Amino acid sequence: MADAATGRADISELFQLLRDGTPRTRAELAKSTGLARSTVTGRVDELMRMGLITPVGEGASTGGRPPSQFALNPGAKVVVAADLGASHATVAVADLSGELIEERSEPLPIDRGPEQVLTWVVDGTDALLESIGRRRADVAAIGIGLPGPVEHSTGQPVNPPIMPGWDRFDVPGWVREHLDVPVLVDNDVNISALGERALRWPGTDHFLFVKVATGIGAGIISDGRLQRGAQGTAGDIGHVRVARDVDVPCRCGNSGCLEALASGPALARTLRERGIEARTGGDVVRLVKAGNLEAIQAVRQAGRDIGEVLTTAVSLVNPSVIAIGGSMSRVGEHLIAGVREVVYTRSAPLATEHLAIVQSAAADRAAVRGAAILAVEHALSPEGLAHAFAPARA
Amino acid sequence: MADAATGRADISELFQLLRDGTPRTRAELAKSTGLARSTVTGRVDELMRMGLITPVGEGASTGGRPPSQFALNPGAKVVVAADLGASHATVAVADLSGELIEERSEPLPIDRGPEQVLTWVVDGTDALLESIGRRRADVAAIGIGLPGPVEHSTGQPVNPPIMPGWDRFDVPGWVREHLDVPVLVDNDVNISALGERALRWPGTDHFLFVKVATGIGAGIISDGRLQRGAQGTAGDIGHVRVARDVDVPCRCGNSGCLEALASGPALARTLRERGIEARTGGDVVRLVKAGNLEAIQAVRQAGRDIGEVLTTAVSLVNPSVIAIGGSMSRVGEHLIAGVREVVYTRSAPLATEHLAIVQSAAADRAAVRGAAILAVEHALSPEGLAHAFAPARA
Numbered sequence: 001m002a003d004a005a006t007g008r009a010d011i012s013e014l015f016q017l018l019r020d021g022t023p024r025t026r027a028e029l030a031k032s033t034g035l036a037r038s039t040v041t042g043r044v045d046e047l048m049r050m051g052l053i054t055p056v057g058e059g060a061s062t063g064g065r066p067p068s069q070f071a072l073n074p075g076a077k078v079v080v081a082a083d084l085g086a087s088h089a090t091v092a093v094a095d096l097s098g099e100l101i102e103e104r105s106e107p108l109p110i111d112r113g114p115e116q117v118l119t120w121v122v123d124g125t126d127a128l129l130e131s132i133g134r135r136r137a138d139v140a141a142i143g144i145g146l147p148g149p150v151e152h153s154t155g156q157p158v159n160p161p162i163m164p165g166w167d168r169f170d171v172p173g174w175v176r177e178h179l180d181v182p183v184l185v186d187n188d189v190n191i192s193a194l195g196e197r198a199l200r201w202p203g204t205d206h207f208l209f210v211k212v213a214t215g216i217g218a219g220i221i222s223d224g225r226l227q228r229g230a231q232g233t234a235g236d237i238g239h240v241r242v243a244r245d246v247d248v249p250c251r252c253g254n255s256g257c258l259e260a261l262a263s264g265p266a267l268a269r270t271l272r273e274r275g276i277e278a279r280t281g282g283d284v285v286r287l288v289k290a291g292n293l294e295a296i297q298a299v300r301q302a303g304r305d306i307g308e309v310l311t312t313a314v315s316l317v318n319p320s321v322i323a324i325g326g327s328m329s330r331v332g333e334h335l336i337a338g339v340r341e342v343v344y345t346r347s348a349p350l351a352t353e354h355l356a357i358v359q360s361a362a363a364d365r366a367a368v369r370g371a372a373i374l375a376v377e378h379a380l381s382p383e384g385l386a387h388a389f390a391p392a393r394a
Numbered sequence: 395m396a397d398a399a400t401g402r403a404d405i406s407e408l409f410q411l412l413r414d415g416t417p418r419t420r421a422e423l424a425k426s427t428g429l430a431r432s433t434v435t436g437r438v439d440e441l442m443r444m445g446l447i448t449p450v451g452e453g454a455s456t457g458g459r460p461p462s463q464f465a466l467n468p469g470a471k472v473v474v475a476a477d478l479g480a481s482h483a484t485v486a487v488a489d490l491s492g493e494l495i496e497e498r499s500e501p502l503p504i505d506r507g508p509e510q511v512l513t514w515v516v517d518g519t520d521a522l523l524e525s526i527g528r529r530r531a532d533v534a535a536i537g538i539g540l541p542g543p544v545e546h547s548t549g550q551p552v553n554p555p556i557m558p559g560w561d562r563f564d565v566p567g568w569v570r571e572h573l574d575v576p577v578l579v580d581n582d583v584n585i586s587a588l589g590e591r592a593l594r595w596p597g598t599d600h601f602l603f604v605k606v607a608t609g610i611g612a613g614i615i616s617d618g619r620l621q622r623g624a625q626g627t628a629g630d631i632g633h634v635r636v637a638r639d640v641d642v643p644c645r646c647g648n649s650g651c652l653e654a655l656a657s658g659p660a661l662a663r664t665l666r667e668r669g670i671e672a673r674t675g676g677d678v679v680r681l682v683k684a685g686n687l688e689a690i691q692a693v694r695q696a697g698r699d700i701g702e703v704l705t706t707a708v709s710l711v712n713p714s715v716i717a718i719g720g721s722m723s724r725v726g727e728h729l730i731a732g733v734r735e736v737v738y739t740r741s742a743p744l745a746t747e748h749l750a751i752v753q754s755a756a757a758d759r760a761a762v763r764g765a766a767i768l769a770v771e772h773a774l775s776p777e778g779l780a781h782a783f784a785p786a787r788a
Contacts, residue, residue: 011428034405035428036429159742206623229616231714236712242637243637309706315629316612318625318630348553350543
């Protein structure tokens, strides 16, 4: 398939039809694509030899032997999904429908640097593959989420604030040297948007996922597609200035940034200034859950600050669902109440008429699931198929 | 074609290849699509009978008679493009490549109401068609731009502030009763984004067009596609609150909105408060051109206010070009200088590394050109083709 330029377009067209999992007969495939019956028969045989599709039951008979039906074989290959957070890492193996088969997760600070962290991913991949009885050659692609900005065209982190040693590190190149498969890298917020949508909002074409944790960022899905922008920085809202207090200094060098006012560390600092012991965002969450009034008020105000920036996001991209996730969303309704208060007050009626602002339901499952989707989307694309199922590879 | 479900997919695939205007032979078409040679020959004949494609010269001979080449016939049909502004209206006829053939333009206040304004469009269409020797049956689609929010799914204006009588008016339904063709309606900023990009930035996939006039709005192109959002309000940034002065009341009922601070009427009001005679945005433009220092300072500050909102837009959608248009952009560099000052100061380095902030080059030509593109995109889509070239019509 990889070298047959003529056949590639039609085999790909056939497969793009079949990958939704709905079984179809050869006749139905010929009808849907307009390809000749003989072409369809040849291509179906080829896709079966590659293991990409599989016969699944039989279609309605029109007299005589009922025709065979075919659909995607989700077990034809696997993908690897890695979610690398500030202090924690998860690696998983998923099938071609994006379902996770097996995973492992452990504390692993990202500031150990790329070689140590990515070695853990490679070793984890090998261990997972062995435990499910598959080989490296069965891996069609690997999707990796990182807790910082990633340049989409190169897969390299660019000036990531909490990732010393990772700036401009060639993540795809390094991983490919150890696992010879296509490597997709994106920031953790983008993959969380993909995962949250797949798990809870599969029919929603205009979707915003907002992560509120040590940093603040958004993943934007418009028209059903993840939006990365020209340099891959779309959704990086942490350093937008909010109107309330423009003098609070931010680690980025500016002041009044959303992150400097409404992130976990910013809330802990606010509470410390009021004489309340709080070192981390986690402490703030605990205080809120214990009913501390000042913590609740601070979280509510953080929600309003986030809401101010999201009001602009609603004006700009007009989503129908905003899901708020990240560790700070564990405070429950207080944060979201602040977001809603501002967004519904400040937005045009038409933009909020059908807008739902909800807590992330997938929580920390969203990122690893999204990394799997990133890998599957590539593996099943016309470009990815040529690699994943090239005959010459081990 | 309209009823042949089998043939529709492949004829459409062939045509989507040919519509870029590059001539191709039957053999090249068979190779690119993977369709059988006999299928290609049949479909090419059918597209020629419909007039959609036309023979254009000959391909390289491999011995014997050189093979014929085919490409889109831009004159097969025409589209109508209407740009309806607050006080001025333009209607034009364009070919299927989006090039304007003939147009007429005259003062026509939008507040005369939908029936009077749209009657002018229909009459203008008939006059234009007659002047170029075409008939109503030659019109494949009509694209209409309106100066207010339009619900994308219905083509209806929703709460348009300067369009009394138009709220929820069924623009597509009314126009279709008079001209039986598909009707595409969008707001003037979105169509200007399409037009500005086509005329000056054809290769730019992440593009923002900002109109600064009586109102302020943006048209967003991401991944090469116009983004409308869930309800069609994407880009409506006029009522985002800016940090500088949150107390200035806005006609929307909120206060501190971008439009209340930085639109043409807002600038005129600011100057009047300083004892300078200025009634409209046009007066402000004249004062700036005459070198009035207070007008220049006010315009510069308006640029900063717009820049503040665009900084959030840069964080959210990460465009590579922002073009500033609308009547207030005629003040020259003063407005853009203010925009640049804030956007380059407040944005993340990666997001602005390759960001150009420029004055609209297409000026008031952008909107009507964009309306033509809106109509052409629909007319040449698989769905539009079925209507435009259905055999039974007219």
